[in-house]
Amino acid sequence: MSRKVITTAGASGTPDAATQLLDVVDLKTHFRTERGTVRAVDGVSLNLDRGRTLGVVGESGSGKTILSRSIMGLLPSRNTVRQGHVFYEGVDIVGYDQNQMRDIWGAEMAMVFQDPMTSLNPVMKIGLQITESLTHHLKMDKKEAKATATALLASVGIPEPVQRFDEYPHQLSGGMRQRVTIAIALACGPKVLFADEPTTALDVTVQAQILNLLAAQQQERHMAMILVTHDLGVVAGRADEILVMYGGKVVEQAPTALLFDNVKMPYTEALLRSIPKLSHRSHTRLDAIPGRPPDLVNPPPGCNFSPRCRYVQPSCLVQEPPLMSIGTTGQHYRCWYPVGTPEGDDALARNIAAAGDEDVAVAAFRAAQVAVGATPQSLDPPPVAAPVPGGTRPPPPDRTQPTEEA
Amino acid sequence: MPERSSDPGGSSFFAGSGDMASEISQIADGDVAVLEILHDLDPGQVDDAVAKKRLGFGFWLASAWFFLVLVLALLAPLLPLKDPLVPVGRPRQSPNIEFWFGTDSIGRDIFSRVIWGGRVSLVVGFASILLGLAVGGTIGIVAGYYKRRTEAFLMGSMDVLLAFPALLLALVIVSFTGDNSITNVVLAIGIVSIAPIARLVRASTLVFSQREFVTAARSLGASNGRIITREILPNVLLPVLSFSIIGVAVAIVAEGGLAFLGLSVPPPTPTWGGMINDGRAQLDNHPYMSLIPCFIMFLTVLSLNLAGDRIREYFDIKEGAL
Numbered sequence: 201m202s203r204k205v206i207t208t209a210g211a212s213g214t215p216d217a218a219t220q221l222l223d224v225v226d227l228k229t230h231f232r233t234e235r236g237t238v239r240a241v242d243g244v245s246l247n248l249d250r251g252r253t254l255g256v257v258g259e260s261g262s263g264k265t266i267l268s269r270s271i272m273g274l275l276p277s278r279n280t281v282r283q284g285h286v287f288y289e290g291v292d293i294v295g296y297d298q299n300q301m302r303d304i305w306g307a308e309m310a311m312v313f314q315d316p317m318t319s320l321n322p323v324m325k326i327g328l329q330i331t332e333s334l335t336h337h338l339k340m341d342k343k344e345a346k347a348t349a350t351a352l353l354a355s356v357g358i359p360e361p362v363q364r365f366d367e368y369p370h371q372l373s374g375g376m377r378q379r380v381t382i383a384i385a386l387a388c389g390p391k392v393l394f395a396d397e398p399t400t401a402l403d404v405t406v407q408a409q410i411l412n413l414l415a416a417q418q419q420e421r422h423m424a425m426i427l428v429t430h431d432l433g434v435v436a437g438r439a440d441e442i443l444v445m446y447g448g449k450v451v452e453q454a455p456t457a458l459l460f461d462n463v464k465m466p467y468t469e470a471l472l473r474s475i476p477k478l479s480h481r482s483h484t485r486l487d488a489i490p491g492r493p494p495d496l497v498n499p500p501p502g503c504n505f506s507p508r509c510r511y512v513q514p515s516c517l518v519q520e521p522p523l524m525s526i527g528t529t530g531q532h533y534r535c536w537y538p539v540g541t542p543e544g545d546d547a548l549a550r551n552i553a554a555a556g557d558e559d560v561a562v563a564a565f566r567a568a569q570v571a572v573g574a575t576p577q578s579l580d581p582p583p584v585a586a587p588v589p590g591g592t593r594p595p596p597p598d599r600t601q602p603t604e605e606a
Numbered sequence: 607m608p609e610r611s612s613d614p615g616g617s618s619f620f621a622g623s624g625d626m627a628s629e630i631s632q633i634a635d636g637d638v639a640v641l642e643i644l645h646d647l648d649p650g651q652v653d654d655a656v657a658k659k660r661l662g663f664g665f666w667l668a669s670a671w672f673f674l675v676l677v678l679a680l681l682a683p684l685l686p687l688k689d690p691l692v693p694v695g696r697p698r699q700s701p702n703i704e705f706w707f708g709t710d711s712i713g714r715d716i717f718s719r720v721i722w723g724g725r726v727s728l729v730v731g732f733a734s735i736l737l738g739l740a741v742g743g744t745i746g747i748v749a750g751y752y753k754r755r756t757e758a759f760l761m762g763s764m765d766v767l768l769a770f771p772a773l774l775l776a777l778v779i780v781s782f783t784g785d786n787s788i789t790n791v792v793l794a795i796g797i798v799s800i801a802p803i804a805r806l807v808r809a810s811t812l813v814f815s816q817r818e819f820v821t822a823a824r825s826l827g828a829s830n831g832r833i834i835t836r837e838i839l840p841n842v843l844l845p846v847l848s849f850s851i852i853g854v855a856v857a858i859v860a861e862g863g864l865a866f867l868g869l870s871v872p873p874p875t876p877t878w879g880g881m882i883n884d885g886r887a888q889l890d891n892h893p894y895m896s897l898i899p900c901f902i903m904f905l906t907v908l909s910l911n912l913a914g915d916r917i918r919e920y921f922d923i924k925e926g927a928l
Contacts, residue, residue, distance in 0.1 A: 274825055278754070298830075306827035318818040323840045332836065333826045384826065 219290040221424050222248040222271070222392055227284035227294075229263075229270040236497040240266040242448040243284070248424045250391065253415075255435025255456070256428045257471070258445035261493040264428045265314075267445065268394045271426075272309055273301050288392075307337050310390035312414070315401040316377035320369040326353075326380050327365035330387055337388045352383040357413060375406035379413065386417060392424045399434065411438060432471055436460065441530070444468050447494040447504040450523060454531035462540065464526070464533035466511045490561050503536070506568070510560045511537045511547045514571035665916040668909035675906050679724035688715040690722040691874045698892050707898045710881070711888060716895065719876035720902055726870070726877045727903070730791050731858040735850050737796030738803045745800070746807025747842060751815050751834055761808065767801040773863060780869045791870050795857050806849060810842040844921050851914030855907040862903055878903045 229241035240263045248254050258264045269275050271286050273296065285292045293304065313319035321329060330352060331345040340348065346365070353361035356379040369377055378398060385393060395414055399407040415438055418425045427435055435442055435456070442459050444452040444467065452465035463469045473487045491508040494500060500507060502517040509516070516536055525532045537547040551564035678685070688694045693713030701708045707716035742764075749760040767775075779794035780786060814820065815838060823837050858878075864870040865879025873880060878899045885895030 272825060274821060302827045302829060304827075305825050309825075311822070311825045313818050313822055315818065319822045321819045321823070321837055321841070323844070324836070332823075332828070332832075336832070337827060381822070384822070388826070 220247050220287070221250050221289060222246075223285075223287040224271055225285040225287070227267070227270060227286060228281070229266055229275065229283075230281040232279040232281070233497070237281075238496045239448050239499070240496060241270055244443075244445070244448075244450055246443055246450075246453070248392065248426065250424055251418070251422045252441070253418065253425045253427055253439045255439030255442040256426060256445060257430065257432055257435060257442060259430055259471075259489075259493060261496070262445040263448035263496075264430075264445050265396055266448075268311070268396055268426055268428050272305070272311060272394060274305075274311070306333050306390065307388045308390055309392045309394065310385040310388070311394040311396060312378070312382050312385045312398045314397040316369075316374060316381050317401065319381050320377055322369055325366055325368055326372070329380075330384050333384070333387050349383075349387070352387060353380070356380075356383045356386070356417070357409075358383070374402050375410065378402060378406075378410050382410075382413065382417070386421070389421065390423065392426070393418065394426045394428070396428045397430065398427075400430070407434075414438075433475065444471070447499060448496055449504065449534065450532070451505065451535075452531075452533045453523075454529070454533075458529060458531050462531070464531065464538040464540065465535050466509045466537070466539055466544075467505045469539045470508070470510070490559050503534070507565050508561050510551060510564065511535075511539070511544055512551070512561065512564045512568050513537060513547050514568045517568050517572050661916055661920060665913055668912040668916075671905055671909045672913065675724055675902070676728065678721050679728055682721050682725060685721070687718040687721060690714060690719040690876050698888070698895075700892070701894060701898075708892075708894050710884060710895055711892075716881070716898055719881060720878070720899055723876040723878045723881060723899065724902070724906075726788065726865075726875065727858045727861055727906070729788060730795060730861040730870075731854040733792040734795035734857045734861075735799055735803075735853045737792065738799030738853065739846070739850055741796075742800040742803030743807045743846065746804040746809075747811045747834060747838060749804070750808040750811025751830070751838065757808075760804070764801040764804045767797075768805075772798045773860070776860060776864060777867070777869060780864060786869060786872050788871050791861060791864060794864070795860050798860070799853060799857065803846070803850070803853070807842055807846055810845055811838055814838050814841045845918065848914060848918040848921055851917060852911055855910035855914065858903065858907055858910070 224244065224246045227241060227244050228239070231238040231240060242263075244263075244267055246254060256264045256267060266275070270282055273282075273286075273293065275282065282294060284294065286294050288304065288308065293301070296304070320326065327346065327349055330349040331340075331342070334340045334345040334348055335342070350361045350365055353364055358364050358376060358379050364372070364376075369380070372380065378401075382398075393414075398414065399410050402410060411434060414425065414427070417423070427439055429435055432442075439456050441453070441455050443450055444459075444465065446467050452459065452463075452468045454462075454464075459468070460472075463472065467489075470487075470489045474489060476484070476486060489508050494504045494507075500517070502515075502520055503509070503512075504520070506512045506516040513536070519536075521534045521536050523532045523534050535544075537544040548560075551560050551567075554567060555563035691714070693709075694715050695705060695709050695713050697709055697711050697713040699705055699709045699713075705715050705717065707720060710716055710719070745760050745764065749757040770778075776794040776798050779797060780790055783790040783793070820833060820837050823833050828836070861870055861877070862879035862882070865877040866883045868880075868883065870877050870879060881899040882896045882903075885892070885897075885899075888895050
């Protein structure tokens with residue numbers, strides 16, 4: 201059906217269009233645990249302007265939720281290391297303490313949480329939960345706040361808002377509750393809205409409605425939105441730009457249209473491949489990505505994604521690819537053998553040929569491990585010295601010789 | 607709402623089309639109209655299907671007894687009772703028409719003394735738990751919310767308080783303050799109740815302060831004080847209040863213990879514990895002197911426990927229902 205194309209308003213509309221609304225530079229968020237330092241977010245940079253939507257995509261444990269909470273400064277301070285810069289309207293807010301952040305929370309940045317079952321206070325009437333921040337931030341009196349709250353409830357598509365005002369969260373359905381949390385988040389007119397998997401906990405039939413509501417509100421208020429999700433389908437029609445995260449790092453970043461036309465990172469490709477297609481016959485095996493997300497305490501050497509990658513080559517295990525950009529298109533990716541390039545196609549063809557019946561990624565990773573002389577870490581079938589395609593090994597794109605210890 | 611197509615083939619879910627795949631792709635495309643139809647068809651959206659929770663007969667019986675005791679104690683000065691402080695008849699009478707519960711060893715009416723004694727027990731029971739809630743509740747919620755050093759210090763001092771045997775602590779407080787006025791008894795039992803209440807409130811606070819609605823409130827710029835009073839307190843209050851009903855029962859028993867040892871309100875003011883103690887010497891010949899106040903206290907404490915337990919269960923909101 202018709203998907204609204206979010207028009208980016210020209211710079212003319214806003215008075216101080218010179219400074220970017222949100223500019224995150226090399227943000228790191230590490231947690232100190234008994235096992236070691238968890239690098240949940242490891243050097244992420246992004247920027248966002250008014251009225252734009254950024255989709256942050258990644259599987260569980262990729263650091264996307266921590267990224268959004270870290271930008272907002274909502275993480276507990278204990279055992280958390282937060283480095284880098286978050287420029288909000290040109291001012292770095294990373295060093296702000298709780299009191300300073302309180303002026304930003306709600307009024308400047310707000311968040312819609314994943315599960316509306318737990319993000320609403322069960323013993324407080326929903327009306328009160330909305331008027332709270334209105335009376336607090338905008339210094340409205342009770343009557344004014346109530347009128348505003350009712351209008352807000354109506355604007356997020358809640359029928360009979362006056363009656364709902366005096367109801368408790370448990371009296372509403374999941375979709376209605378998420379509408380309420382959106383109304384609460386929008387109450388003070390934030391300039392940046394973080395939507396942290398806003399539809400994951402909802403019925404599939406309600407998901408589209410909530411996403412459309414968010415898009416409509418964003419357009420109306422000329423807000424910037426960061427839409428965090430694990431579902432590429434959710435951001436496909438709604439984000440201006442997509443940022444794919446893996447193991448706490450950005451692995452691919454591109455304007456939406458460009459990303460879907462011209463995937464460069466094998467991880468993004470694997471995500472796309474894992475979406476079931478309607479044209480498939482029923483009981484077609486899902487094309488899942490083998491393995492698990494990387495251990496963020498002891499990340500594998502080289503490329504994070506190499507153990508699960510269909511394109512993996514020995515050099516991938518040695519040197520981590522930097523974030524490379526394609527000209528001035530705004531597309532960035534982190535891969536030595538990008539999808540759709542001669543090297544990438546070559547690598548994939550080689551791996552498929554060598555894999556036989558086995559999963560391409562699993563077999564190719566084992567072969568690559570043997571090639572660089574590392575002890576195979578794979579737990580399942582002991583390495584049956586997979587045939588290393590002799591002579592066809594490409595010269596490592598990097599000049600450094602593997603000096604990895606076994 | 608569309609009619610279900612009547613063709614026996616039944617491949618079509620909605621009228622006017624036979625192609626399931628195209629229906630699904632329509633849904634996948636986010637066709638709102640179809641979504642709304644699906645919504646209408648979904649009976650799971652209908653509320654009201656939840657069975658009503660009931661408190662049960664036992665609860666009402668227990669409450670009835672408790673309210674009888676409460677009303678009698680409250681209205682004691684207005685009721686046509688005999689003077690509980692002076693002898694009104696022949697001593698050591700068994701229960702009879704004139705003296706319903708009999709008379710004690712100097713001829714005071716036991717019925718009237720039980721009712722007047724109930725006043726002391728109830729005042730001590732409620733006031734001391736209120737004191738414990740005010741102090742222990744504050745300590746617990748602050749410790750549970752702020753954590754770190756605040757928590758270590760506050761809960762450390764609670765552990766010190768808990769290390770004393772409860773009755774001994776109460777004894778020390780009462781005997782230290784000198785006169786055994788009702789205020790001092792309340793103070794003693796109240797202080798003893800602080801530590802357990804603080805622990806309970808802290809545990810509850812720890813659970814609720816991890817909940818997402820607290821993060822949500824923070825993300826809207828609520829201050830710590832606001833989060834404590836508006837978000838956490840109302841949630842913690844419910845389980846703690848139902849627990850404190852049981853606390854009142856424990857406090858009544860504790861007061862009885864103090865009175866039995868002669869450390870509660872001094873005679874001739876009647877207290878249940880004091881009356882049990884008075885009748886102790888006559889237990890062989892006139893057991894009713896001790897047993898009647900004993901039984902009244904037993905029933906009152908039992909009714910509080912039963913009612914408190916039931917209320918705790920009743921308000922024990924399951925995660926899924928939130």
